[in-house]
Amino acid sequence: MHIRPKPWARPELESCGFFQAYPPDHRGQWQQLFKKKQPLHIELGCGKGTFISQLGSSHPDINFLAIDLIDAVLGLTKRNIETAYANAEQPLDNVQIMSWDIERIDSILAPADGVERIYINFCNPWPRRRYQKKRLTHNKQLLKYKNLLAKDGEIYFKTDNDALFADSLKYFEQTGFTIKTLIPDLHTLTYPGNIETEHEKMYVEQGLKIKFLIASW
Known part of the structure; x- marks a missing residue:
C-alpha cells in the first residue's frame, strides 16, 4: 500500500x-x-x-x-x-x-505487560518464499507473541489471502497454539463483534472470502 x-x-x-x-x-x-x-x-x-x-x-x-x-x-x-x-x-x-x-515487538513489550489478546488484520502476505519470514504470523513472530501473551492469551487473525491463511495454520500448529475458532468465509456467518477494517470492506466488495481464526496457547 x-x-x-x-x-x-x-x-x-x-x-x-x-x-x-x-x-x-x-x-x-x-x-x-x-x-x-x-x-x-x-x-x-x-x-x-x-x-x-x-x-x-x-x-x-x-x-x-x-x-x-x-x-x-x-x-x-x-x-x-x-x-x-x-x-x-x-x-x-x-x-x-x-x-x-513489529518484527522487533519483543523490544517494546515484555511478559510483565500481560497481553491477553493480539489482533492481526490483513497483514502483508509476503508471497515470495525468500520473504516469508517477514509474515506477522510466521513461526519466529508467533514465538515472540507467545512469550508476551498471558496464559490462555489469544491471537485473532483475519486475511483475504488463501496461501497466507493455509501457511499460518501450519505456523500456529508448529509453535504450539490451539485453533479455537476457524471460519473459512467470515461473511457467510454472523460472527459476534466483528469489526470491518478498510481493507476488509474493499475485499468483500471484490467478492473475496475473508478467512478468520482465533488461536490460543
Missing part, C-alpha cells in the same frame, strides 16, 4: 497525548500509561485506525495498544480515533498508539 507523505503527521502525533514516541521506554510498564489497570489487547499493523478506533471506543473496560510503522498512516489513525471517541462520548483514556517495527 503506497502512502503519500503527510508533513503534518509527525508534528501532530508528537503533540498527541496518546502517542508514544519511543515505545521501548515503556517495556514492561504499559499499564502505567492508562487511567485504569485492565486487560491489555494490541493490534499489530493498525493501518488508518478504522478497527482500533471502533474497538477502543466501544470497549472502555479494555486497554489497547495499536502499532504501525509509518507516521503518515498513524496520523490518520490518530484522527480516526479522536473522531470515534467524540461520537461515542467516551473519554479517550484506553488507547495508546506508536510507530515501531
Whole structure:
C-alpha cells in the first residue's frame, strides 16, 4: 500500500497525548500509561485506525495498544480515533498508539505487560518464499507473541489471502497454539463483534472470502 507523505503527521502525533514516541521506554510498564489497570489487547499493523478506533471506543473496560510503522498512516489513525471517541462520548483514556517495527515487538513489550489478546488484520502476505519470514504470523513472530501473551492469551487473525491463511495454520500448529475458532468465509456467518477494517470492506466488495481464526496457547 503506497502512502503519500503527510508533513503534518509527525508534528501532530508528537503533540498527541496518546502517542508514544519511543515505545521501548515503556517495556514492561504499559499499564502505567492508562487511567485504569485492565486487560491489555494490541493490534499489530493498525493501518488508518478504522478497527482500533471502533474497538477502543466501544470497549472502555479494555486497554489497547495499536502499532504501525509509518507516521503518515498513524496520523490518520490518530484522527480516526479522536473522531470515534467524540461520537461515542467516551473519554479517550484506553488507547495508546506508536510507530515501531513489529518484527522487533519483543523490544517494546515484555511478559510483565500481560497481553491477553493480539489482533492481526490483513497483514502483508509476503508471497515470495525468500520473504516469508517477514509474515506477522510466521513461526519466529508467533514465538515472540507467545512469550508476551498471558496464559490462555489469544491471537485473532483475519486475511483475504488463501496461501497466507493455509501457511499460518501450519505456523500456529508448529509453535504450539490451539485453533479455537476457524471460519473459512467470515461473511457467510454472523460472527459476534466483528469489526470491518478498510481493507476488509474493499475485499468483500471484490467478492473475496475473508478467512478468520482465533488461536490460543
